[in-house]
Amino acid sequence: MLFKDSEQFKSAICKYSMCCRRELKIIMNEPNRVKSFHDEHNYCVSFRNKMVNVKVIVEHFESTIGDHPKMKLREIQRKVASEMHVNVNMTRCRRAKKMVKDKLAGNFVTPLTLIRRQNRVTM
Structure with missing residues (x-):
């Protein structure tokens, strides 16, 4: 497989x-890169x-949280556990809910927006 950039690979x-419901770890600049491929894992x-x-x-969950903005954090946590089979803490759910609300309100600032603002100030 070929990927455009590292973000697509990640x-x-x-x-x-x-x-696969497995925890993988990406190691940057590993000296012993993939030498052989083992398809069977246990x-x-x-x-x-x-x-x-x-x-x-x-x-x-952007559409779900957007449709139900008053959804409790515990419900988001349960949905993540049931659909993605992963346990997440309340802080991640809180940050995700805040990010979706900010996107809906138009307050979400992307890095590109920050660069544009800095360019306007310097000109």
Whole structure:
């Protein structure tokens, strides 16, 4: 497989990690890169997956949280556990809910917006 950039590769690895319900770790600049491919693995199913971060939760549940803005954090946590088979803490759910609300309100600031604002100030 060929990927455009590292972000596309990381998102593919993250989706694979969620589908297989395994916790994977990306090691930067590893000297011993992949030398042989072993297709058969017997790792345990993991309910803790660090790759399921706030951004992934927002992408997956943006429409649900947007339709029900008064949804409780405990409900979001249960939905993530039932649909993605991952246990997440309340802080991630709170941040995801806040990010969705900010996007809906138009207050969400992207890095590109920050750069544009800085350019306007300097001109």
